[in-house]
Amino acid sequence: MTRHARARFSPLPSGPVPNACERIWEATRRIPRGRVSTYGAIATLAGYPGGARLAGFALGCLPPGADIPWQRVMNAGGRVSLPGSAGTRQRALLEKEGVVFRENRVDLSVFGWPATAGGKLRHGGI
């Protein structure tokens, strides 16, 4: 999270047209309880195929206490990308929802959303 981006988005983005952050957040809201999605998938749902990094950026812009299940977004390997205590918190929240961690990893073929074809979500850098 860069300082300028934080200053710009932290209070909540303003403007008539929803920006990328808000669209990412809306996509994140659609993840059902007890399931997880990936940055790439979220970006695609939001209309930014290949914008996995953007998804991470947008979630980083997320103001604390927002009504968004940000904890249900993980990286393509089914691992928590959030460093430090935030990552621990994310895992705790997910486990409380019924998501099973196995060696710090989640089986996306079981808990992945949307429905994973072939066991793994195909997306990301092209």
Next chain:
DNA sequence: TACCTGACCTAGC
């Protein structure tokens, strides 16, 4: 306009 950043992804070694 050009360059930089980020809670990323994939392919290769």
Next chain:
DNA sequence: AGCTAGGCCAGGT
């Protein structure tokens, strides 16, 4: 199984 390099995206300076 773990690390590196290259490639996507939008937004800010």
